[in-house]
Amino acid sequence: MFKDVIVLITGAASGIGFGTARLFISEGATVVGFDLEAAALARTRDDLGERFVSRPGDVSNEADIAAAARFVEERFGRLDTLVNNAGRGTLVQMEAMQESDFYWHYDVLVKGPMLMVKHFAPLLRKSANPSILNISSSAARVEHTQNHFLYSTAKAAMLKFTQHIVRDLPGIRANTILPGWIDTPIYARAGLDEATIKLVYEHALPRIPAGRIGSPEDIGHCILFLSSPKASYINGASIDIHGGYLSNADWGFLW
Ligand SMILES: NC(=O)c1ccc[n+]([C@@H]2O[C@H](COP(=O)([O-])OP(=O)(O)OC[C@H]3O[C@@H](n4cnc5c(N)ncnc54)[C@H](O)[C@@H]3O)[C@@H](O)[C@H]2O)c1
Numbered sequence: 001m002f003k004d005v006i007v008l009i010t011g012a013a014s015g016i017g018f019g020t021a022r023l024f025i026s027e028g029a030t031v032v033g034f035d036l037e038a039a040a041l042a043r044t045r046d047d048l049g050e051r052f053v054s055r056p057g058d059v060s061n062e063a064d065i066a067a068a069a070r071f072v073e074e075r076f077g078r079l080d081t082l083v084n085n086a087g088r089g090t091l092v093q094m095e096a097m098q099e100s101d102f103y104w105h106y107d108v109l110v111k112g113p114m115l116m117v118k119h120f121a122p123l124l125r126k127s128a129n130p131s132i133l134n135i136s137s138s139a140a141r142v143e144h145t146q147n148h149f150l151y152s153t154a155k156a157a158m159l160k161f162t163q164h165i166v167r168d169l170p171g172i173r174a175n176t177i178l179p180g181w182i183d184t185p186i187y188a189r190a191g192l193d194e195a196t197i198k199l200v201y202e203h204a205l206p207r208i209p210a211g212r213i214g215s216p217e218d219i220g221h222c223i224l225f226l227s228s229p230k231a232s233y234i235n236g237a238s239i240d241i242h243g244g245y246l247s248n249a250d251w252g253f254l255w
Contacts, residue, residue: 011086015184019216059112089151180242210243
């Protein structure tokens with residue numbers, strides 16, 4: 001279904017981005033993977049083959065994004081799907097917060113997607129079926145995790161940003177996906193050790209009616225559908241994918 005389709009995924013070298021790139025490529029698409037981690041991108045290219053085009057860069061750096069847009073224009077002449085997926089997060093106590101904590105979150109989670117849209121909108125307009133997927137989080141819906149306000153407010157901004165894309169860039173569809181617990185390296189990257197990650201999953205598991213932690217492909221399949229012509233009337237939607245976690249009244253909390 002995605003033969004000749006050009007997709008750009010930020011954060012494509014790990015987790016949800018990697019799983020989504022693999023699905024797109026298995027369906028015939030070409031994926032430009034934009035990620036901070038050059039070595040991980042190179043491994044991804046080895047794994048996924050020549051239709052994975054690696055483009056090292058930082059979503060919080062406008063020059064990197066502008067250069068990536070020039071690269072995509074020269075190589076492909078257009079972009080069909082932009083997936084704003086790169087992300088990171090950690091816990092910060094409200095009264096101990098430093099200005100640098102704010103920028104550490106917002107530069108990647110909010111400024112990055114906005115600059116991506118700024119620079120790639122002209123290339124998306126050249127597509128017959130242009131769409132943008134903004135990856136938010138269940139954290140945008142709930143307040144029960146202590147010390148999580150920077151990540152969760154940044155992810156809440158993605159919901160509003162999607163609405164403004166729909167309003168300001170008619171012709172380009174935009175939708176938000178809000179993943180729940182998904183098994184990826186993001187928790188290790190946030191500094192949690194293996195034992196703590198196990199504890200977090202054990203705590204979450206009984207509260208997920210689907211009975212399992214999610215996989216990157218649980219999110220990737222939805223991204224593929226929303227970017228396809230079958231979803232041509234889905235515009236400005238926000239899709240929660242958490243196995244029923246948010247319908248469970250007893251979240252409890254760890255911190
Ligand atoms: N895993 C979950 O449980 C979960 C839940 C809700 C939302 N999310 C969101 O899903 C998205 C993907 O997360 P994941 O779990 O796959 O994480 P991950 O850590 O496995 O992958 C994130 C990728 O983003 C890249 N990245 C980070 N900062 C970057 C930057 N400045 N520029 C370019 N690339 C950068 C990293 O190098 C990494 O390859 C994130 O936005 C995350 O907030 C994840």
